[in-house]
Amino acid sequence: MTTVLRPHAEDQYADELALLAKGDERPRPPGWKLSPWAVTTYLLGDPDHPGGPITPKYIGPRRIVEVAVATLATDRALLLLGVPGTAKTWLSEHLAAAISGDSTLLVQGTAGTAEEAVRYGWNYARLLAEGPSREALTPSPVMRAMAEGRLARVEELTRMPSDVQDALITVLSEKTLPIPELNLEVQAAKGFNVIATANDRDRGVNELSSALRRRFNTVVLPVPASAEEEVDIVSRRVSQLGRALELPETPAGLDEIRRVVTVFRELRDGVTADGRTKVKSPSGTLSTAEAISVLTSGIALAAHFGDGVLRASDVAAGIVGAVVQDPVSDRVVWQEYLETVVREREDWRDFYRACRDAG
């Protein structure tokens, strides 16, 4: 077993990628490791694949994956929009892994991201010693992706300052990155493209300029459509994470998972699953990703401090922490939910008590 905490997608699923590549007879766009059909199969999974089952990476509408793959095949950049926790980053990582075999060319957008992260920087020691030269240049991930014909990923595009965002415009429209200092330019090799993710819920972000926006095809990732789908996603990820973190084997408490998903969905939608009771929504997004992390930490608790079985008390603390982001208003929301909804449910007694204890 590897000692890496979280292997890259292309390493973790190397066997599946190899399997798909072997049987892939369809035409591949230049620079692609797999044909678009194989990429779609890789993402959506195929239990009946002739070489062996392919696990689904993205559980959700098929059309989303198809549009994403088709977009990248047209050399248009792809913008994945969605509230936090809708698997934007996850999807972009797997797309990059399947198409380029490399998901590491990543620019993380933050308020402090500088233009060097998108274009290039300088190795100042060499710059001083040798003067401007190609060797003194420190290429950004985007520049490397262009030169090698791979996919570059830009995370949280809207968190970057606007001027840094706009540095992408030339890259996306001209497919070239000029280096005026050397009177050179890097032209993108075939296969280069950009996948950006952005979260459309945060306030105080830097909206994309329409010039940049128009260079992206936009795909909005939805929250899981049904409770069953969400339970499926959560249980799948929880068991994967458990294995990766080498947590002691804990019986997969599907009931507990269902409960957490139910709580999250009800609070997110503002109405109980049976549609009868209105509840307030807290300020947090309560995404599927948060449900996964609540359960993973619950399993860790159960494994190390509990009796090895995931119980209500193991998830209670995590769930309270996830819901109550704003200590004042969210606490009211949570208490109300606890007293009006959770308490009424016969088979949720243990959970109710555990949540009361947890705060």
Next chain:
Amino acid sequence: MTSTAPAAMRAEPRRANALRVSAGGREAGLTVLGIRHHGPGSARAVRDELARLVPDLVLIEGPPEADALVPLAADPDMEPPVALLAHVPGDPSRAAFWPFAGFSPEWQALQYAARAGIPARFCDLPAAHSLAIRPDSAQHPDSAQHPDSAQHPDSAQHPDSAQHPDSAQHPDSAQHPDSAQHPDSAEQPEPAEAPESAEGSELPERPELSERPELSERPELAEEPDTRSGIRVDPIGALAEAAGYDDPERWWEDAVEHRGDTPFEVIAEAMAAVRDGHTPDLYESQREAYMRRTIRAAVKEGFTEIAVVCGAWHVPALTEPGTVVADTQLLKGLPKVKAELTWVPWTHGRLASWSGYGAGITSPGWYGHLFEHQDRPIERWLTRAAHTLREEGLPVSSAHVIEAVRLAHSLALLRGRPLAGLAEVTEAARAVLCEGDELPVELIQRRLVVGERLGQVPDSTPMVPLQRHLRDEQRRLRLKPEALARVHDLDLRKPLDLERSRLLHRLLVIGIPWGERRETSGKGTFKESWSLEWRPEFDVALIEAAAWGVTVPAAAVARIRERAEDPAGPALADLTGLLEQTLLADLADALPPLLRAIGDRAALDHDVRRLMAALPALVRAERYGDVRGTPAAGLRSIITSLLARSCAGLSPAVTGLDDDTAREMLVQIDAVTSAVALLGDPNEPGKPSDPGVSGEAVAPGEAGSGVSGEAVAPGEAGSGVSGEAVAPGEAGSGVPGEAVAPGEAGSGVSGEAVAPGEAGSGVPGEAVAPGEADEVVAPGEAGSGVSDGAVAPGEAGFGVSGEAVAPGKARSGGSGEAAAIPRDRWFAALRGVADRSDVPGLIEGRLVRILFDAEVIDDADARMSRALSLGHPPARVASWVEGFLSGGGLLLVHDARLLAMVDDWLTGLSPEAFVDVLPLLRRTFGAFAPPERRSIGNRIASGAPARTETTYDEGQAAGAVRTVLAILGRAR
């Protein structure tokens, strides 16, 4: 013919869909073109195939009674989508539609025949039978009771095709359409075994659907097919599954629609395989037998090359040699009704199941596009989408369109489809043109994919007179029926707009909600906002309404009369609502029976609350009638009578009420109070005050126009009143006044207020009945004589009534002249109630407040202190306070005396009593606006509220007052 024909139709197959048939000693070539209803691919194929075959007769699936209507299809004024409407005169519930869009194969066949100058005929079971067989469309898809038929005919051909194509193309279709489509399939009667027959099966089913859709009013019908679906298997689904498609619609699209040519022979073979082993149900057999019979008749007539356009499902049945005897047997003794057929305009929306029902076509706009533009359809489509978005001000550049086209193509490639379908272009539009935003996608759906379009039929189409009249009116008033809802703002001060408004109101009365009233911004009563959306079923409603009259107003009057005279008819409040509508629609002829009905109903109704509920609508009608110039003559007398009855009944009605009913009562009292305020403003001579009003009431008998003229011209009415001046107005006023008044006038207050009410009501009742006018007038004069004697001569009639009604005013003396009588009468009644001691606290408090606000009483503080005194249980006091303070706490802010009283009472409560009344107080004060609560709190906090009189410096205020008066139009 069958009897004379040889025993069998002999057929020698040439190809699966073409053969030679002989009948009656003649022989002809027969080609059966199996199509998908409303399939653009099929339509193109039919067009090309007909051009190749050069037939001398085209037979189309549809009711043969429509043969006479075929020439209209070639009329230049005919514009699809249109539908054949079959209906049974006198039984509007039995109707069926056969819709045709421009891209329907049947329509193309009709057009071909017209161009080529050859006859086209319909060959399905006559509507006379299909309407008779399936009276409920709901139940029988085929006969589609109506719809079916509509569809059947089609459906056989159309519906299926229609549905498929759509579905095929639209992923969406999957979302909505599917249902449409599936159900159909489901419906198909036994196709279960022959799933492939998809088309065939679809037909039957679809027809049902389509029928239902058409009968938009009965969606339930539409659903029926679904229930039946369980019986049958989806034939298209089987074919598609065999081809490896998970979505049957998409299969159809790929396999047939997008191939550019429809291999009719292949379809015929596939259908033969699908139908193998399928036993058609009786109705289906009858239809097919009739089609065969029509073919034989055509052969006998001497046609040599016959092309039949029908739903693919029927192809095997038409190419197999049936026997004349068997067919005759099947068609023997079919039930029959009298059916009439005509063309009616249809809409794309009705073809779509987008709105819930339709012919199962989810994307008529897209189909129409595919049919019209074979050249680069994707590019053209996305360009149109971009135009649509630009019209709404969304920035979409050509670069967007280019990228969207590329994405649509690569998506189609990725999905392994020969041509990008609706699913792909929609995805492309969403990701590129709309940048992931769902709202613009919806816009494209509505404007383009469904593509609202309303067909048009030529003037020479058979129509009922009512339809023709409405058509003329629409032209005259320049109101074009359109399928997409559109807002019209009418300014009733303009004659054209006024007429438009009347037309729309009249249609509403008939039951044709072409226009829907919208809230207008602004308060002017001269503005009306309508949202106009023409729906095809309105034509059915028009035909139904034709029994009531030949013009829109005549039908509307007859309709109102019918409702008003129905003894088991609507309740009083509904009648007054109807009256309001009648006035809006300017249907003066309907007024007398309606007013009589209201008068009768009011006289018999003992429940004063119902009377009170009816009053506000009447008052609005009366007032609004003025604005619109509607002669509201007669209305006043009813109002007067209703008010009088209400006044009379009020006192007993407020006795023994529990909390909840008291609260309801209060709402009605408030409503009447505000209605009464509309009735006349004493400060405004322009408004007919009571005398003028009663003048009107009297008038109708005498001369409608003359009277109302006076009433409207406020100056006269007013002056007449005060000055004793003119004749008729006063005489009139004298009448009700007398009846009500003199006896009670003296005694004044509440007790008598009741009595006059009754008297009053009797009189106007007469006044209403025009026949009695003479009598009414006469007593009026006599009355005025009396009153003269009784009262000061100068005040004449109105003086009398003034006294009788308004004791408050009478007391205050001379002010009586300007008093608005109904108002005073009402306040007198209220005061009578308020003076009683056994009224619920809530009501009493509220009444005191109303009277206080109206300055009818000036002893509010005394009454309050009485009500707050310790003699009353705290709960009653609290509800008194609630009633008194309801509607805002400003009073407490400004009237220090009252505040002090409330404060004293509150602080004087014992702790127990305080706890008891706390909820009530909370409710009262909780309703105040926060700033009011704050001000009250501040006042209390700033120390014991001083009982100071506020003094006004009139000189200082004069400027402001003048300005305000000028704004209000009352500058002196």
